[in-house]
Amino acid sequence: MAKTSINKKKSKFPVGIWYLLPALIVFSVFLFYPMFKTLYLSFFITDTRGDAIFFNGIENYTDLFHSKEFLLSFKNSFLFVLYTVIPTILISLFLAVLANEKLRGSQFFKVAFSSTLGVSSAAAAVIWLFLFNPSIGLVNNVMDIFGMSGVGWVTDKSFALISISITTIWMHLGFNFIILLGGLQNISEDLYESSKIDGANYFQRFRKITVPMLSPTLFFVIIIGVINSFQSFGQIDIMTKGGPAGSTNLIVYSIYKDAFVNHAVGYASAQAMILFVIILIATLIQFKVGERKVHYQ
Template identity: 55%
Template sequence: MTELATKPLPPRKKRLRAKGLASFGYGMLYVLPSLLLFGLFLFYPMIRTIYLSFFRSDTQGNPIEFVGWENFSHLLQSSIFHESAKATFLFVLYTVPPGVLLALTLALLANQKLKGINMFRTMFASTMGVSVAAASVIWLFMFNPAIGVFNKMLSTVGLSGVQWLLDPDYALLSVALTTIWMNTGFAFLILLGGLQNIDRSLYESARIAGVSDFYQLRKITLPLLSPTLFFITTVTLINAFQTFGQIDILTSGGPMDSTNVIVYSIYKDAFRNFNVGSASAQAVLLFLAVFIVTMLQFKLLEKKVHYQ
């Protein structure tokens, strides 16, 4: 048995193994810059955040005392964190389904072969070229209770104005409306590209068979567009959980913490209250929430995706 175990490999197998190791080494050499960047800007911050979530830190973010699960237990018992979690999930609910539906509708309209349709395609996709700060300032003026366009529209039909960003009942909806407008351009372009990749001969066969447009939408367009819809829904969902810029500019988490989503709560704890341990614990919980929701989405919705 010992002689068989120590028997040297044949020369051909040695060459093949050496060639495989050399190929692996060359491959790792090519991906090394990417691994370094991911390690520096993704993996290290994530590991550091998990580490800090178990400590009480000073104002500089340096850990000073190990507290174990205390930061997490305090958050789970905090009514402020509960309100932040509620605001986050409501914000996701307000932005993701309406945003995807709006982008899909615009893509279906822009996919028609009509004269001048390219102008409308450019208009629908134009929000991609507007930064978060610029878009937030534009909508800040539109929501202004005195000179904003929305209150002007209400006054023309005899209705009283609304404090869009100062009323807890309207603030989160207002920020959600801004976010939908900002994200429409990207989702529209991706969905339009998916529509244009569908074989046109399928529609020609359907028209020859005399089926209705609604039947074509339900049996041809949506099934063949399902991979693109799944991608857009997943990306939009993750982005909704991470929304920060427009909330910071429009409401700063108010009024009465009605727009204090978890990401903004992390920012306040880390850079205003200098409680890095609590902020890190919130970041870990947010990561777990996004991970679970994304996995559920893959588990439940991917079954309905048609890749061919």
């Protein structure tokens, strides 16, 4: 019987491959080939067209770790992730809990809170660039009302990364809100009713029921948030172009500059592979540490 079952599985394998073939072709063209090509070019000096002309081994990598600009972009990237991921999730969770309450007008707030999902990074950057304008921007005008002096949000290196982070938080709120609200609506009302009978107050129910039951969703949005933050580009290009003094020059923007402005594709490819390893390690750590605290139903 066991041998018959194995033979049946073997006979179905070619059929399965045929069904998977379109997806495998798409993945090969748009994922696997670019990744291996990037790895290949990272060991070469390239010409202005990006063609490999001289093999220099790991010299691109060693040069990167001796470059003050790259080390600064490395530091900026981690600070940016820290500034954006946790605040985005906390604000999104607060809005999702608020919208999940059975209150009059909650449908309007659901639409309003999720609306940033439909805004492109370019549009968001232009909106916030206007808000952060030092002379006519709303942010500085509000600060003036309260007697505080205005700030050069995108021109002062002390505030530029913070302003980019605020823009990114606003951009990501809609996606996280929808995912977290979906997770909240999947929690059984029976659990809350039982806890009310047992005398649990709102905060006890939130801590003992909502957070544990929502933990798989929180785990998902944390991983996606970290990956998206490491890959942020559009708002940086439009608002600061990596400045002032390299204070918003993240690894992704550094890759763009070296590949398409300086035409050092081999050098940029080495940075891309380092970014790939960073994201991979960060994701593995999250799975290793975070999944222990996830409570699956």
